[in-house]
Amino acid sequence: MSTEDLTTSAYIKHHLQNLTCSFQEGHFHCAHSAEEAKAMGFWAFNMDTLVVSLVLGLVFLFTFSKVAKNISADVPSGIQNFVEWVVEFIDSSVRGSFNGRSALVAPLALSIFAWIFLMNLMDLVPIDYISLITQPMGIGHFKLVPTTDPNATIGMAIGVFLLVLFYSIQVKGFGGFIGELTLQPFGKFGLPVNLFLEGVNLIAKPVSLALRLFGNMYAGEMIFILIALMGATWVSFSFTSTLLFSSQILLSLGWAIFHILIVTLQAFIFMTLTIVYLDMAHQEHH
Amino acid sequence: MNINATLIGQTIMFALFVWFCMKFVWPPIMAALDARNKRIADGLAAAERGKNDLALAAKRSAEILREAKEKVSEIIALGDKRASEIVEEAKAQAKIESERIVTAARAEIEQEVFRAKEQLRTQVSAIALAGAGKILGREIDATAHNDLLDKLVAEI
Numbered sequence: 001m002s003t004e005d006l007t008t009s010a011y012i013k014h015h016l017q018n019l020t021c022s023f024q025e026g027h028f029h030c031a032h033s034a035e036e037a038k039a040m041g042f043w044a045f046n047m048d049t050l051v052v053s054l055v056l057g058l059v060f061l062f063t064f065s066k067v068a069k070n071i072s073a074d075v076p077s078g079i080q081n082f083v084e085w086v087v088e089f090i091d092s093s094v095r096g097s098f099n100g101r102s103a104l105v106a107p108l109a110l111s112i113f114a115w116i117f118l119m120n121l122m123d124l125v126p127i128d129y130i131s132l133i134t135q136p137m138g139i140g141h142f143k144l145v146p147t148t149d150p151n152a153t154i155g156m157a158i159g160v161f162l163l164v165l166f167y168s169i170q171v172k173g174f175g176g177f178i179g180e181l182t183l184q185p186f187g188k189f190g191l192p193v194n195l196f197l198e199g200v201n202l203i204a205k206p207v208s209l210a211l212r213l214f215g216n217m218y219a220g221e222m223i224f225i226l227i228a229l230m231g232a233t234w235v236s237f238s239f240t241s242t243l244l245f246s247s248q249i250l251l252s253l254g255w256a257i258f259h260i261l262i263v264t265l266q267a268f269i270f271m272t273l274t275i276v277y278l279d280m281a282h283q284e285h286h
Numbered sequence: 287m288n289i290n291a292t293l294i295g296q297t298i299m300f301a302l303f304v305w306f307c308m309k310f311v312w313p314p315i316m317a318a319l320d321a322r323n324k325r326i327a328d329g330l331a332a333a334e335r336g337k338n339d340l341a342l343a344a345k346r347s348a349e350i351l352r353e354a355k356e357k358v359s360e361i362i363a364l365g366d367k368r369a370s371e372i373v374e375e376a377k378a379q380a381k382i383e384s385e386r387i388v389t390a391a392r393a394e395i396e397q398e399v400f401r402a403k404e405q406l407r408t409q410v411s412a413i414a415l416a417g418a419g420k421i422l423g424r425e426i427d428a429t430a431h432n433d434l435l436d437k438l439v440a441e442i
Contacts, residue, residue, distance in 0.1 A: 040290070043290070043291050044290045045295060061307065061311065068311045068315050106312060106316075107311065111307040115303060154289070154293055154296075158293070
């Protein structure tokens with residue numbers, strides 16, 4: 001919990017604050033408050049987001065590449081079963097939504113799904129447990145769920161957006177891509193309207209990807225924080241305190257079980273939309 | 287909750303993960319899955335072929351069995367025929383043999399009869415001579431009347 005006053009709003013603020021660090025006068029310095037973090041401007045790094053997402057990405061790649069290295073076409077067992085199950089699931093999703101032929105789309109979908117799934121899964125770690133580790137290390141703020149940081153979701157969405165642009169131009173040519181932006185749906189005389197409509201259409205893709213994931217995970221995290229607050233109001237063995245404490249246990253259990261669904265669903269939605277956007281980029285008309 | 291350079295870091299990390307996945311994770315797994323699919327398809331085809339072969343073999347074996355049975359009954363019929371032939375032959379031979387034996391016996395008997403007659407004749411002539419000698423009371427010279435006696439023997 002917060003090192004200062006133990007008020008409700010301080011508790012919430014504490015849990016919503018990233019470990020933002022930047023180089024200041026030659027030192028790598030981390031912010032202690034939201035104001036300080038804001039003052040660092042653009043050239044600062046959320047170390048918790050970066051470290052956790054890097055570790056989770058490496059966990060995913062290590063597991064899968066270990067299986068991929070030793071894979072055989074014989075009867076699969078153990079972890080190979082699991083990996084094959086995931087890969088076949090992704091492959092069938094890609095085959096279902098993506099009509100072109102591309103060596104990139106399926107592994108891209110797998111990376112997105114597995115990485116987002118693992119990052120979202122961190123939401124199920126009880127929110128105050130991580131400070132048991134970070135507090136003794138002198139780290140004041142640590143958000144364990146990278147997808148509740150818009151930087152992570154927007155970062156991925158930008159990656160997808162660049163791929164959409166790349167494939168649009170590669171498949172249709174630069175002229176074709178510009179034509180698609182400007183010459184429909186109203187022909188060449190409605191050019192400004194076309195550009196506006198298609199521009200919004202294009203920009204909406206990464207924005208919707210990033211904000212949907214961020215919004216869902218942020219809201220889920222917020223509810224975990226609010227549920228955790230119920231027990232934090234413990235005073236004594238009074239009726240109200242006991243009721244609130246037992247409600248916290250029940251509600252956090254219920255929300256966590258429900259969150260397993262959200263964790264998977266959000267990863268799946270991000271992946272499916274990426275496939276669909278890339279499929280649209282590959283098609284001449286849409 | 288600020289937008290900052292984390293964004294760039296995340297994009298680069300994302301790109302690297304996707305590149306690694308595309309290079310080292312996806313292709314070998316997909317290759318193994320395809321290989322297994324092919325192996326399963328081959329196995330099923332082989333099983334189908336085996337089943338056909340089995341049905342074919344069963345049909346062939348039934349045919350061979352039927353042929354063998356036919357041949358066996360043929361052989362048995364032939365054997366029966368041959369056996370009766372042998373019996374007939376044996377019978378014929380036995381008949382010939384018996385006839386031969388009977389003929390020989392008959393010839394021997396005739397010879398025996400002839401010999402007995404001969405002996406009897408000589409003895410009868412001797413008795414006749416002795417009788418005649420007694421009747422005449424005197425010795426008849428056997429050698430002087432030999433031709434007479436021979437005539438008598440021939441008459442008997």
